[in-house]
Amino acid sequence: MDIKSGHSSPVMTDSPPISNSRLTIRQNRLPYSAAAATALSQNNNLLLTVPRKKAGILDDVKSSSWLDAMKSSSPPPAILNKDNISSDAADMSYGEWTLKYPSALTTFEKIMSFAKGKRIALFLDYDGTLSPIVEEPDCAYMSNAMRTAVQNVAKYFPTAIISGRSRDKVYEFVGLSELYYAGSHGMDIMSPTGESLNHKHLIRSTVSVNEEGKDVSLFQPASEFLPMIDKVLFLLVERTKDIKGVKVEDNKFCISVHYRNVEEKNWTLVAQRVDDVIRTYPKLRLTHGRKVLEIRPVIDWDKGKAVTFLLESLGLNNCEDVLPIYVGDDRTDEDAFKVLRDGPNHGYGVLVTAVPKDSNAFYSLRDPSEVMEFLKSLVTWKRSMG
Numbered sequence: 001m002d003i004k005s006g007h008s009s010p011v012m013t014d015s016p017p018i019s020n021s022r023l024t025i026r027q028n029r030l031p032y033s034a035a036a037a038t039a040l041s042q043n044n045n046l047l048l049t050v051p052r053k054k055a056g057i058l059d060d061v062k063s064s065s066w067l068d069a070m071k072s073s074s075p076p077p078a079i080l081n082k083d084n085i086s087s088d089a090a091d092m093s094y095g096e097w098t099l100k101y102p103s104a105l106t107t108f109e110k111i112m113s114f115a116k117g118k119r120i121a122l123f124l125d126y127d128g129t130l131s132p133i134v135e136e137p138d139c140a141y142m143s144n145a146m147r148t149a150v151q152n153v154a155k156y157f158p159t160a161i162i163s164g165r166s167r168d169k170v171y172e173f174v175g176l177s178e179l180y181y182a183g184s185h186g187m188d189i190m191s192p193t194g195e196s197l198n199h200k201h202l203i204r205s206t207v208s209v210n211e212e213g214k215d216v217s218l219f220q221p222a223s224e225f226l227p228m229i230d231k232v233l234f235l236l237v238e239r240t241k242d243i244k245g246v247k248v249e250d251n252k253f254c255i256s257v258h259y260r261n262v263e264e265k266n267w268t269l270v271a272q273r274v275d276d277v278i279r280t281y282p283k284l285r286l287t288h289g290r291k292v293l294e295i296r297p298v299i300d301w302d303k304g305k306a307v308t309f310l311l312e313s314l315g316l317n318n319c320e321d322v323l324p325i326y327v328g329d330d331r332t333d334e335d336a337f338k339v340l341r342d343g344p345n346h347g348y349g350v351l352v353t354a355v356p357k358d359s360n361a362f363y364s365l366r367d368p369s370e371v372m373e374f375l376k377s378l379v380t381w382k383r384s385m386g
């Protein structure tokens with residue numbers, strides 16, 4: 001991406017990277033075409049200001065919100081925590097909660113009545129949606145039955161996997177070349193074999209070859225940040241290697257620091273070490289996932305933007321006769337749910353959760369096995385339409 005030409009990465013607009021930080025942004029109004037953060041810092045018209053507390057986040061960590069966010073990032077079904085589940089939602093039984101977020105299985109007929117005469121575009125998160133959450137991130141395999149369900153649904157509807165993982169890793173897990181893949185929270189988008197990413201605002205998609213040696217098209221809005229991410233990856237591995245159970249995962253355009261297997265008494269230490277590193281990198285921000293701290297570039301790009309980008313590439317944006325459906329389980333999927341709820345591409349978010357949570361989704365599914373049922377139902381419905 002050419003930062004000098006101004007054809008480059010977007011600039012972030014969502015939640016501040018750490019508590020008490022304030023982010024002031026003047027956004028470029030051209031979609032997907034703001035300059036990279038490096039260029040922005042030199043350009044008064046696109047000022048990006050990220051004031052940070054000099055003392056770092058440790059005080060915040062000790063005093064609650066940051067650590068609470070870590071604790072509540074993936075509660076076991078029995079524990080409902082106020083930080084990622086509103087008290088209203090936490091007070092409800094799952095049955096009551098589904099009055100607000102109905103099951104996509106029990107209301108399947110209703111959903112399909114909206115889909116009649118429309119083209120469905122399907123977006124699927126990976127971890128916690130297509131594969132169950134497991135202790136070891138490298139072992140989050142999807143079942144063959146799930147793979148077949150995804151393969152079948154992709155015969156009828158354009159289908160994309162949108163993941164926080166690196167694109168290579170998620171491709172390795174899923175292994176279906178007929179799908180679109182958006183790795184690194186949407187910052188690494190690949191077309192299926194033989195297809196290209198056509199986009200009216202296209203900044204730069206590059207032709208590459210996939211694992212089978214076939215031509216694919218790539219769109220990587222954060223490529224400028226790669227050298228920085230590599231450096232920070234190295235530092236994070238070094239600075240956390242003495243904490244038992246930490247795993248630092250290279251997700252190419254972002255980094256995941258997992259603390260699922262770290263003793264809870266050491267979570268503050270993990271937070272402190274991560275902050276020590278990223279504090280000196282104002283062009284990186286931190287978000288929370290399921291027992292994971294995610295470090296990514298300060299650009300206005302997320303899973304929601306990736307969905308919009310893909311719909312535009314597919315020629316399906318702003319079309320009355322298109323129904324996008326996004327299925328996901330994580331906080332990062334909320335960006336996509338929001339885009340489908342509020343944006344011009346009206347569609348449905350389906351939240352995968354076994355506990356009540358507030359969400360921008362319309363519908364719910366309990367777990368990956370229900371996701372598989374839903375995918376199968378879509379295929380059956382489509383076949384029944386002739």
Ligand SMILES: O=P(O)(O)OC[C@H]1O[C@H](O[C@H]2O[C@H](CO)[C@@H](O)[C@H](O)[C@H]2O)[C@H](O)[C@@H](O)[C@@H]1O
Nearest residue numbers: 126127133134135137140163164256260290292
């Ligand atoms: O966007 P996703 O496809 O949902 O990816 C989000 C993160 O998923 C992975 O971590 C999560 O799943 C692991 C395996 O079940 C689990 O061990 C971990 O605690 C979860 O946070 C993945 O490892 C991360 O890189 C992704 O960002």
